[in-house]
Amino acid sequence: MPKDSGIGASTKRREDLRFLTGAGNYTDDINIHGQAHVHFLRADVAHATINGIDLADAEKMPGVLRIFTGADFEPVGGLPCGWQVTDKHGEPMQEPKHPIIAHGKIRHVGEIVAAVVAESLAQARDAAEVIGLNLTELPAVVDMKTAVADGTTKVHDDLTSNLCYDWGFVEENKDAVDEAIKNAAHVTTLELVNNRLVANPMEPRVAVGEYSRSDDMHTLHTTSQNPHVIRLLMGAFVLGIPEHKLRVVAPDVGGGFGTKIFHYAEEAFCTFAAKAVNRPVKWTSTRSEAFMSDAHGRDHVTKIELAMDADNNFTAIRTETYANMGAYLSTFAPSVPTWLHGTLMAGNYKTPLIYVNVKAVFTNTVPVDAYRGAGRPEATFQLERVIDMAARERGVDPIALRRQNFVTEFPYATPVAVEYDTGDYEATMAKLEEIADMGGFAARRAESEKNGKLRGLGVNCYIEACGIAPSNLVGQLGARAGLYDAATVRVNATGSISVMVGAHSHGQGHETSFPQVISEMIGIPEDQIDIVHGDTSKIPFGMGTYGSRSLAVCGSAMVRAAEKVINKAKKIAAHLLEASDADIELKDGQFSVAGTDKSVAWGDVTLAAYVPHNYPLEDIEPGLEETAFYDPANFTYPAGAYACEVEVDPDTGKVTIERFSAADDFGNIINPMIVSGQVHGGIAQGIGQALLENCAYDENGQLLSASYMDYTMPRADDLPFYSVDHSCQTPCTHNPLGVKGCGEAGAIGSPPSVVNAVIDALQSGGKNVAHIDMPLTPSRVWNAMNNA
Amino acid sequence: MTSVTMTVNGKSVSGDVEGRTLLVDFLRNDLRLTGTHVGCDTSQCGACVVHVNGEAVKACAMFAAEADGADVATIEGQANADGSLSVIQQAFQDHHGLQCGFCTPGMVMSAAALLKDNPKPTEGEIREYLEGNICRCTGYHNIVKAIMAASGQDVAAIAAE
The missing domain is CATH 1.10.150.120 ([2Fe-2S]-binding domain)
Known part of the structure; x- marks a missing residue:
């Protein structure tokens, strides 16, 4: 019988009521009295020297308050990078300056060249049109391998080359890996591209800056997944505003997917300009601007070699990846191809020797950073593709090959630094075989063939590392921040509770699921508990929401704070019941003395805490509010197995997804409905990457896919109903809820099975196609078939 | 500026708009009906769909002046009269x-x-x-x-x- 409240219940989402009635409060819905608007003039060339900017005509245009250029930002800092990677020689990465507004040089299409602040947005746009730019165009660096060749134009004159870092992991294992590959019975080699994507949350980014002269207080309203991180980075590194004079608010945020983690120039600009023009300053991105200013995702070019012994046991993996950083280092960019990618190369398999080399490269393109999964999809894709290819080369069943090499004993220390605490990869694979009805595939293939279509089945496994931690470890790895989280549980006098959390909900449903946990712990109804998030003036601190960390990290902080509250409340109850603290039990909102019928209700105890007439004031303080910071001992390791069935039209190359099944192990689950929804959305993004989405540049660095006319977003009719299951649960051993995180799994786990399925379909039709790079558009599939 | 009058969610409203003012901007900025959203600038995302004279319309693809005299329904008017969800x-x-x-x-x-x-x-x-x-x-x-x-x-x- 499913529960109807608390942990494990599919409680309907309370936030839906405002979203369904148009009562949401997104950043663009915020309009402050007297606000001005900014329009950014953005570069339409990829690489150029700025010889001069003529503002004379523009400044005379109606409504213009002030026009800013790079020179205005000389006195302030550039955008900081939050992660420093050390290269294989022990040297720090090359780290260029990242200006708020281009100064002297333009380095990518979309870079801000000037900012017009005017009374109205239309006036700002009109004025921007008459700004005179005197530019000398330079050759653009677009292709990564060309970028690191000798003699190539440099993106940054003050760096030694376009190579950000050359990273080896684990460098000490390199010789042993080389030796194992040389001596292997079989080596499968695959070269592939992990296509550049744009996250495309449906809400474009928005920033509204405000400044109050009366108390020297800056406020930034922004579309962020982590307002405290923005406050820290922008206050300390860019504008020099102390944290107590800077409030960052991220209200309802319309999706993030990673791209709203980062600190962007527009946020710093609006905060800076609000003081400079003494007016609130608002910017709302258009979708076209989003394509050329939101950090992009993926964009790896990889060669992977998988070595096996004569019995098809994996013996070694060696990879070489070129990772595009774009023109500047976005906030967490350097960590994505390294610590979020190299550490995942063991996957679900007991390969004893692994070596990962990553060359991060500057190009004249938009900066690239974390996008849903961030490094883990890239690791999973290459591994699960090369395994499928190996199975085909060896003439063995791809599922059997995976099973044979599964990690089966936990904890398992991989050769790439991480230790998996729990998992059961056989269980998720067996569940997948059931829900995907693999037994019925042959009949479905026969039916497709009768209709002139090719049908393929593709499978893959995945593992991810979520809730990146602990802070002392990530500090050693180059993180310039801690990765804990915080929560305050504030119990009000009448027993209702406000929980201030550092996590930020932008679609994940925290307002519903977090109270389920507190309700379970205390035994009061969920509707007596509210979550407060997204405002640095209201919550103690927090690192925000990304990397599937909210419940595993912030949820754990919330549990710790609630435990402190309960411990104190038990002392108060013991006093009221004239019993010993140790004998007090809390169940269903009632404190009772063990073994007696004496009890006192939650609300009576909380009232006593705030009206302490009968209260042990000599022992404990009045009030009932506790804060906890939680720094996890390890990552969490969700894992699973996915299956995709496709039909390919041999006449056109068009691929249709016929079935998609996902068996995930997320550990314990708070709200199964929300978890399924997270997986659905991730799968759609993964299918989008595999079949539809591609961020394309031409050789001059022109962005070819800068609108929904050119960049194919998955639509409802591109996708089927999915079959998802998360009944396989091996709880995390090191956090109090036993949870692992579910936000990214779908996007990590789905692309390989789609491509594996298409290759399977083509092979079934006698086409000897070993690999096609994503996205598998009709023209790419058709060309592969007809050149095979 | 052009003067427009229309019925929005059953109420008569009016305002002065520029010729280039889109219906979605009139709804969001002039009427403060911010439930209708803007997710793109090429009329593809559909976050701004409203009903104009009973037909689904992308409010970013219509000038406010074109809706003069029309009957417009937005998300704010979809719930039942007692406030319960439709x-x-x-x-x-x-x-x-x-x-x-x-x-x-x-x-x-x-x-x-x-x-x-x-x-x-x-x-x-x-x-x-x-x-x-x-x-x-x-x-x-x-x-x-x-x-x-x-x-x-x-x-x-x-x-x-």
């Missing part, structure tokens, strides 16, 4: 048909227009109709399911919660 809104909540909520107003308005013309659409008809509404969060599974449920169809057999 059948479609309730189905979206019951079946978790929204996550971040940004595309949701357009989805609900499109769904309402679809069900007016086609009271029992098939899965395929719903998916085809939603071509002009992009959602990045849900993978559409629960949106399609919610619309089927709102049309009175049994969705119990469709996988997952």
